[in-house]
Amino acid sequence: MQQIINFIIRNKNFLLFLLLFFVSIVFTIQSHSYHKSKFINSANFLSGGIYNSVNNISDYFNLKTQNQLLSEENNRLRALLFNSNINIDSTFTDTLSFGKSYKFYTANIIKNSYSLTDNILLINRGKKDSIKQDFGVITTQGIVGIIDKSSTRYSTVISILNTTSSxxxxxxxxxxxxxxxxxxxxxxxxxxxxxxxxxxxxxxxxxxxxxxxxxxxxxxxxxxxxxxxxxxxxxxxxxxxxxFNDMTNLEHVYVIENMHREEINNLLNE
Amino acid sequence: MNNSVSGNIIRFLALVLVQVLIFNHVNFLGYINPYIYILFIAFFPVKNNRAILIFLSFLIGLSIDMFLDSGGIHAAASVFVAYIRPVILKPSFGTMYEHQSVRFSAIDFGSKVTYIAFLVFVHHFVLFSLEIFSITKILLILQKTLFSSIFTILLSVIISVIFSRDTK
The missing domain is CATH 2.40.10.350 (Rod shape-determining protein MreC, domain 2)
Structure with missing residues (x-):
């Protein structure tokens, strides 16, 4: 017993190193498997909050290009709306979701990343806005990724620029x-x-x-x-x-919820 | 003692924030980012407890990982570098290290650069090996290690010159 304690005291630096290195490797391996990263992600109060407040400032730098993109999309949708014979009545709002199979939420990217091999983004919507795992994320031009982890106010998105995404x-x-x-x-x-x-x-x-x-x-x-x-x-x-998307310059995105997802998954898992 | 503790805490927080808010958005030529938070490990006082250094390196790496969603790659690389730091200190500073009298504010420029260069190369190699995590992409690992290291070494030397206390 005495010898074991002596051994531990003598090699405490090495043992501490081994322990911490092992913990980091476990985190790394988890992050390389799809939907497995449990503890360390940026969708928490601290890092989400810091990214959000910094993004409030850096938003202004590409306000012009983002406005351009949004007005182009408005233009396209307006053309679509007025050229098809859909009855537009703004006084009537359908609060029920009958017949709708997809629901859209708007969100902002507050942390973009594209230079790594496993890129993960952060958006400023979370469980509070009923964002859950496996919702799709798109922009006006194309797809961005899939929601991974959600906290109360923030969610991480597995970018399509991620070697684990498929x-x-x-x-x-x-x-x-x-x-x-x-x-x-x-x-x-x-x-x-x-x-x-x-x-x-x-x-x-x-x-x-x-x-x-x-x-x-x-x-x-x-x-x-x-x-x-x-x-x-x-x-x-x-x-x-x-x-189509310029993944290096993302700001406004849409999160897609498939209302029939659970039903489909239940059927597939049977 | 209190002064050096608070100094280290401020350095820790400042380096994490500067790293995640500024230096991760450089993306020079598309993918080259400097990782200057390694300065915390490089300039941690030599005579302090090694166990504390290893633990603090783990913490700084993990904080960076939290912000970058990178699992544990920064933590692993930092812990590794913190553990093998004495091996790098010895050839860089020679007898000064053996007498336990290395003071980072009072070393000459040449040995400072070699010391930082060694540390950064080892750190970046572990970092990118774990990030890419595939032996078949060894060329990509070496390429990223080389380019990012050059960038980090340049910036680290500049920062350490600007913020060094005594002017010789």
């Missing part, structure tokens, strides 16, 4: 689909893999979400085909997709 997407022209992954290199270019060889891909084709998952609705734009090649087995395409 989203079902396909060609707009045909119905063939594959999964969208990132190789960790260029923040403008993302990879679409496992597209069947008979899909007849052409350069410049538009890639949209496939609607196969319960997260994103069908047809949300992602990007265009930059180039493509067959994989080793020559049964599938590997496509480089140029994103």
């Amino acid at each position: 989203i079902s997407a396909g060609l707009k022209r045909t119905i063939h689909f594959g999964s969208l992954e990132w190789d960790g290199k260029d923040p403008q270019i993302i990879q679409l893999i496992d597209v069947p060889i008979n899909a007849n891909v052409k350069e410049g084709d538009t890639i949209v979400t496939s609607g196969q998952s319960s997260i994103f609705p069908k047809g949300i734009p992602i990007g265009t085909v930059l180039d493509f090649k067959n994989d080793i087995a020559e049964n599938f395409y590997e496509i480089n997709v140029k994103l």
